[in-house]
Amino acid sequence: MRKTGKQKFYLGRIFLYLFVVLGVLYILYPYFVMFVSSLKGMDEIFRIPGTIFPEKWVWTNYIDIWRDIPLAVYFKNSAIIAVGSTALCIACAIPAGYALARMQFPGKRFIMSAIVVTQMFSAVVLLVGIYKLMVTLHLQNTRTGLILLIAAFNQAFAAWLLSGTFATISKELEEAAMIDGCSRMKALIRVILPLAAPGIVTAVVFVFIHAWNEYTLTLVLIGDPMLKSLNVGIHAFFGYTNTEWWYVFAASLLATLPILCFFQILEKQLVGGLTAGGVKG
Amino acid sequence: MKTSTSVKKRKKGRLSRYEAYLWLAPCLVLVTIFVFVPVIETFVLSVSEVSRAGLVKGFGGLRNFQFVLGQPVFGRVILNTVVWTIVNVGVSMVLSIITALVLNEKFHGRKLARTVLLLPWATSQMITASAWKYIFDYQYGALNALLLKLGLIKTNINFLGSANSAFICMIVVGITVTIPFMTFTLLSGLQSISTDFYEAATIDGANFWDKLFRITLPLLKPAINVTIVLNTIYVFNNFTIVFTITNGAPANQTSTMMVYLYYLAFKKGDYGASAAISVIGFVILLAFALLYMKYQMKEETAS
Incomplete structure (x- = not known):
């Protein structure tokens, strides 16, 4: 037995x-x-039958891509868009998440469901509406427009995650601080935010990754080659007849590196952070 | 004295009743302008006559919808979207439950396995999809080269050669990028189940399968429900994978609604028809979400 x-x-x-x-x-x-x-050369990529490992390791591919396309410019644009939209998104989501976690007010249920409903609209579904709005606001073909859009489309997720985090922090702490003469704002900054740091870090990492990887909006809204992000810029290697795969992949791997820097944080936070966000329903 | 403080208190109470709106203002302004206004714009465009330059020329009634429904490819696009969503979410769900159960066990290298699982979620879908496009390539593809080397095939397989086989390949890629987030959501659900249940069940002589079907899955149900609703929305709305791998080729036979609406708007210049597709997609999603939540909530309150 x-x-x-x-x-x-x-x-x-x-x-x-x-x-x-x-x-x-x-x-x-x-x-x-x-x-x-x-790391393969052109002749090796297009050889039949193909090889698995490169016969000749062409490390110079990693140098050529910086000359063939304005890769540094794409990196800069991706960084501006990702950092800008993450900062804006979190700056708006912190007070919102706090109000949803702590305050009772008329129309709360309506606002909460309105925020949840935004989860249902992806930017792609609304592509023509967004395009039209951006043309009206003269924000098409600008990084500012992308920053605003990405921040808006990540609001629901960030506010929901942060409100879950704030709800787990004892009310008494900030009430004590407020009795001591702190305003609500000061109590939030001094007492709550440090305690909510893990949740905030999770939200920041999530929004940053979404923003860094954004593709469709940039594809549609950005025409100026000098304003393109990495994702859309790399697409330039896809030719009509032959794709320069060796360059596509060298640039792609470089474009993925910044995300890998977050992995240490992600691994630690993802599971705990999601639970705090109230996936339980 | 007494009354004045209570008046003051009441006034302060009323102020703080509305204070929440101040805190919510930045979030609400951002979402209203950049999410809800495009929603309205899209609905308006769908019932408007729109010029190729995107200008609204007047009320168009249901003409855009009639046009879209009359397209010979429309049925195929809807079918593709439904198959894409159901197969993708269904298969991912089963695999994610298994993966979450495995990653919830203690074993050597668990941390590494969890980190690796993050990769497909954190990588840009354009990059993942181009890697797979190359892997599946008929003449130069990495998979054909690998299978030839291993002696498993004699001649190359044209994975992306027909609409159906290309679509199956894209679903495989879709599943690969759907599983990580699903697994992590389920994993956090698993971790909230108290070990007491399992200890009690072990004392009662329950085996692995009893525990799985009598304890784990029922208690995981709320997490599973949230995961299904959220991922159905994400997968339905996915654009990048199909756009990068086939871009709907041949002749929109592999298009999902998202790729088709992009094609209508930005290749054909028909913004009205594109908006009509958006509205149809939105109605399908809304119907699904409402039905699912209603059905699941009923079941939950019943049990």
Whole structure:
């Protein structure tokens, strides 16, 4: 009886490790392909049958991309758009999340459901409406327009996550601070924000990644090649006949690096942060 | 004296009743201008006659909807969208539950496995989709090269050759990018289940499957419901994967509604028809969300 239990345990472990190893290999496969292909020359990419590892490692691909397209400009644009929209989004979502977590007011349910409804509209569904609005406001073809849009479309998520975080912090702390003469604003900044730091970091990382990876709005709204972000700019390597895959992948991997810097934070925060956000319903 | 303080208190109470709006103002202004105004614009455009330059020339009634419904490809686009969404969310859900259960176990390398799982979620979908586009390529693709080297095939497979096979490939890519976020949502749901239940069940002699179907899944249900609703919206609205891999080719046979509405607006210059697709998509999503929530809530209150 006992022996079968143990055997079952080992069998379960074998399946578990098999599942994990296969899953990890599957996830890493496209990154492996991007890496080895980014180091092949043109003749090797278009050779039949293809190779797996490069026969000649063409590291100069990583230098050429900076000359072939204005990659540095794309990096700068992506950074401006991502940092700007994240800052704006969080700056608006903190007071909103705080009010939703702490205050009772007429129309609260309506406002909460209105914010949830915005989750249903992706920017893509509203593409023509957005395009028209941006033309009206003279914000098409500007980074400012993208910053405002990305901040707005991430409001629901950020406010919801932050209100969940604020709700877990004891009210008594800020009430004590307010009795001591702090205004509500001061109490929020001095007492609540430091305690809510993990939730805020999670929100910042999420919004930043969404903004960094934004594609459709930039594709539609930005015509000026000097204002393009990385995602849209890299697309320039997709030719009509042949795609310069080695350059696409070298630039793509470089464009992914800034996101990898967040992984340490993400790994720590993602699970805990999501629970605090109240996924439970 | 007594009355004056109570008046003061009441006044202050009224002020703080509305104080919340001040706190909410930045968020509400941003969302109203940049989300709700485009919603209204889209609805208005869908019932307007719109010039190629995007100018509203007048009320168009339901002409845009009639035009869109009359397109021979429209049925295919709707079918694609429904298949794309249901298969993607369904398969991802099953795989995510398994992945979440596995990642909730303690094993060597769990931290690394969780970090790796973040990759497809954190990478730009344009980049992921172009990598897969190259992997699936008929002549030069990495998958064909790999399968040939391993001796599993004799000649190259044209993965993206027909509309149907290309669509299956894109669903595979869609599932790959859907699983990570689903898994992490479910994982946090799993972690909120008290271990007491499992201890009690073990004492009662329950086996692994009893625990899974009698404890874990029922308690995970709220998390599963939220995950299904949210991801159905995300997947339905996904544009980048199909746009990057086939861009609807051949002749919109692999288009989903999102790719088709982009095509109508920015390739054909027909903003009215594009807005009509948006409205149809929005109605489908809204109907789904309302029905699902109503049905699930009923079930939850019943049990």
